[in-house]
Amino acid sequence: MLKFDIFLSALANGLLTGAVYALIALGLTLIYGVLHIINFAHGATLTLAMFAVFVAHQAFGLDPYIAVFILTPLFFVLGYALQRFVITPASHGDDGNILLVTLGISIIIENALLAVFRSDTRSIDVPYGFSVMEIGPLFLSTPKVIAFVATLGVAGLLWLLLARSDTGKAIRAVAKEKTGASLCGIDVAHVYAVTFGIGTACLAIAACLLMPTFLVNPRVGNAFVLVAFTIVVLGGMGSIGGALAGGLIIGVVESLSGLYFGESLGQIGIFLIFLVVLLFRPTGLFGAKA
Amino acid sequence: MKGGLFTSGYGPILIVVAILAVLPFGFSANTTLNFLGFVLIVTLAAQGWNLLAGYGGQFSFGHAAFFGMGAYGIALAQVRFGLNPWLALPLAIALGALTGTILGYLSFRARLRGSYFALVTLAFAEVFRILANASTFTGGAAGVLIPLRIEAANFQFADKRSFYWLALAFVAFALLLTQAIARSRFGAYLVAVRENEDAARALGVDALAVKLKAITLSGGITAAAGSLYAQKFLYIDANLAFGPWISVEALLAPIIGGIGTVFGPLAGAVLLLGLGEITKTFFTWLLGGAVPGIDLVVFGVLLILCVAFAPRGVLGLLWRILPAFRGGRA
Numbered sequence: 001m002l003k004f005d006i007f008l009s010a011l012a013n014g015l016l017t018g019a020v021y022a023l024i025a026l027g028l029t030l031i032y033g034v035l036h037i038i039n040f041a042h043g044a045t046l047t048l049a050m051f052a053v054f055v056a057h058q059a060f061g062l063d064p065y066i067a068v069f070i071l072t073p074l075f076f077v078l079g080y081a082l083q084r085f086v087i088t089p090a091s092h093g094d095d096g097n098i099l100l101v102t103l104g105i106s107i108i109i110e111n112a113l114l115a116v117f118r119s120d121t122r123s124i125d126v127p128y129g130f131s132v133m134e135i136g137p138l139f140l141s142t143p144k145v146i147a148f149v150a151t152l153g154v155a156g157l158l159w160l161l162l163a164r165s166d167t168g169k170a171i172r173a174v175a176k177e178k179t180g181a182s183l184c185g186i187d188v189a190h191v192y193a194v195t196f197g198i199g200t201a202c203l204a205i206a207a208c209l210l211m212p213t214f215l216v217n218p219r220v221g222n223a224f225v226l227v228a229f230t231i232v233v234l235g236g237m238g239s240i241g242g243a244l245a246g247g248l249i250i251g252v253v254e255s256l257s258g259l260y261f262g263e264s265l266g267q268i269g270i271f272l273i274f275l276v277v278l279l280f281r282p283t284g285l286f287g288a289k290a
Numbered sequence: 291m292k293g294g295l296f297t298s299g300y301g302p303i304l305i306v307v308a309i310l311a312v313l314p315f316g317f318s319a320n321t322t323l324n325f326l327g328f329v330l331i332v333t334l335a336a337q338g339w340n341l342l343a344g345y346g347g348q349f350s351f352g353h354a355a356f357f358g359m360g361a362y363g364i365a366l367a368q369v370r371f372g373l374n375p376w377l378a379l380p381l382a383i384a385l386g387a388l389t390g391t392i393l394g395y396l397s398f399r400a401r402l403r404g405s406y407f408a409l410v411t412l413a414f415a416e417v418f419r420i421l422a423n424a425s426t427f428t429g430g431a432a433g434v435l436i437p438l439r440i441e442a443a444n445f446q447f448a449d450k451r452s453f454y455w456l457a458l459a460f461v462a463f464a465l466l467l468t469q470a471i472a473r474s475r476f477g478a479y480l481v482a483v484r485e486n487e488d489a490a491r492a493l494g495v496d497a498l499a500v501k502l503k504a505i506t507l508s509g510g511i512t513a514a515a516g517s518l519y520a521q522k523f524l525y526i527d528a529n530l531a532f533g534p535w536i537s538v539e540a541l542l543a544p545i546i547g548g549i550g551t552v553f554g555p556l557a558g559a560v561l562l563l564g565l566g567e568i569t570k571t572f573f574t575w576l577l578g579g580a581v582p583g584i585d586l587v588v589f590g591v592l593l594i595l596c597v598a599f600a601p602r603g604v605l606g607l608l609w610r611i612l613p614a615f616r617g618g619r620a
Binding site for chain 1: 347349351396397400402404405406408409410412413414416417420421424534538545581582583584586587589590591593594597598601
């Protein structure tokens with residue numbers, strides 16, 4: 001039964017990795033759902049967050065699980081400022097321009113990190129980095145289990161925020177009908193920036209959850225950004241539940257195709273899903289919105 | 291063709307090409323010639339992008355897909371099938387054009403526009419990159435080395451100027467082609483599709499056919515740039531041929547030079563790569579060592595500044611300041 005055990009552990013690992021993918025995609029899909037823009041700088045911002053975790057650990061000795069409480073508000077402010085003071089004024093409200101401006105931001109972040117940190121791959125050394133949990137026949141990496149649970153927690157909080165709070169109500173109103181919302185006295189520019197800030201803050205959380213088990217270099221965001229786009233497309237653009245489900249599916253697909261086709265082709269499965277979904281079912285598996 | 295040489299826009303092209311053609315007589319430094327040759331390759335790749343995105347409004351983030359087809363096409367035809375590179379060149383260009391047609395058919399049939407089209411092209415380029423990196427046919431991660439045999443009949447020149455002039459001939463052809471398209475019925479349809487696809491369709495423009503024709507031509511032109519790249523450096527691998535760098539430069543040059551204009555890609559490539567060299571030299575001098583990526587930071591800033599303040603690029607700015615330079619624009 002060794003074979004089944006390997007399959008099972010690949011499946012479990014895929015689910016655990018998928019949860020962090022889902023968290024990254026959550027930010028992207030929220031921004032898309034409300035602002036109707038594709039944030040191309042999402043991957044680079046994640047890289048920036050991962051380097052922030054790295055620096056916090058190396059320079060100040062902060063554990064990632066503590067740094068999360070400092071970096072999350074910091075990245076919220078960063079996202080808010082980027083959207084309000086760079087993306088909106090520079091793009092004149094044109095979709096193509098927004099894509100180009102966020103591409104510009106991603107080029108700047110990625111290469112500024114390259115200039116400062118060089119292309120070396122870095123990691124942080126935490127005492128629990130290699131600890132494992134035994135669950136039934138499975139041995140699971142503790143930091144990954146923590147990341148899984150935390151992602152579900154963040155998704156729950158995000159849902160509560162959107163469903164119950166006044167800010168959430170405003171965000172949903174703007175997403176549905178921005179002219180109407182603005183007529184009701186909602187400051188649309190502020191809500192847009194807040195949404196972008198929340199999406200960016202999700203990346204800080206994801207970075208803190210990733211760093212105990214992951215490596216970082218200036219190009220690492222590229223690996224995540226298309227994965228995140230795939231999840232968002234698969235789950236239906238703008239759908240939070242879709243992003244969660246999509247993230248888990250993609251995590252499992254990557255893990256299983258890595259197991260059966262080898263590491264170098266593992267990512268191919270993801271891109272093929274991305275292309276097939278976009279070309280043949282652009283509304284996503286669960287999505288109603290086009 | 292109505293109008294004289296200058297009112298039709300062909301005059302300025304001939305003048306610019308003539309100036310570029312005599313440049314190599316002005317200096318003998320090999321590094322300068324190498325740099326200019328590289329500028330022309332990027333220009334050609336960018337001219338392909340500009341035709342599809344600048345005139346047709348279809349923003350591709352993955353022109354590396356075509357560039358790589360041209361590069362791998364000419365390299366593998368020689369290494370795997372023993373073809374003469376001059377014979378392989380048109381095949382590689384055709385391969386790029388065919389890739390354009392297929393990619394265009396798939397995405398335009400699915401009615402992908404704007405950001406979705408950008409993402410699909412990016413994903414195709416990534417798929418090609420991963421496949422080229424993994425397949426043994428394409429030499430895997432080690433890449434493809436084109437054997438050194440310096441003969442004009444073998445597309446390898448002892449005199450670096452010959453390569454420069456050849457690349458210039460391609461750029462000149464693309465300039466003339468762009469100008470001819472801009473003045474043609476097809477060009478008018480293309481711009482109509484860019485401005486408002488639904489309205490163009492309502493007026494009887496076959497938008498799908500127009501976009502397919504544009505992406506086919508675009509793929510062919512950018513594939514030619516990839517072929518030249520492979521012959522210039524005689525080595526390619528997946529990251530050089532299908533990597534994001536060329537997708538980004540093919541898009542940055544026209545946007546910075548002047549999107550949807552005949553001279554935009556050329557002006558942008560000269561400015562971009564020139565500025566890149568200056569930045570690299572400056573920071574090396576300032577910090578006493580090369581700083582990787584610093585030139586790309588400048589590119590990113592330029593991209594945002596152009597989108598924000600110069601939507602018609604540097605040429606657009608010039609034309610606004612110097613009305614005498616008007617003309618030759620779509």
